[in-house]
Amino acid sequence: MATGHIEKSVNEIEKRIEILKLIIEKIDKLSFEWAINSSNEQSYSGEIEDVLDDMEKLIDSVKDYKKI
Numbered sequence: 001m002a003t004g005h006i007e008k009s010v011n012e013i014e015k016r017i018e019i020l021k022l023i024i025e026k027i028d029k030l031s032f033e034w035a036i037n038s039s040n041e042q043s044y045s046g047e048i049e050d051v052l053d054d055m056e057k058l059i060d061s062v063k064d065y066k067k068i
Contacts, residue, residue: 019062026055 030051 015065019058021067022058023055023062025050026058030055 030048031053033047
């Protein structure tokens with residue numbers, strides 16, 4: 001039974017690592033977009049909103065995951 005518990009814990013940790021990787025990827029995209037578009041504020045604003053919306057959805061899914 002202890003082995004099953006360990007496997008479950010390892011699976012949970014691996015899932016959380018994948019979620020963290022997604023968050024890091026979104027932050028990297030946001031930083032990249034900011035660097036490229038900082039001179040073009042109008043289009044930059046729309047793209048940032050899109051990335052922030054994606055990040056918000058990802059954060060909500062992490063919160064939902066924690067409830068499981």
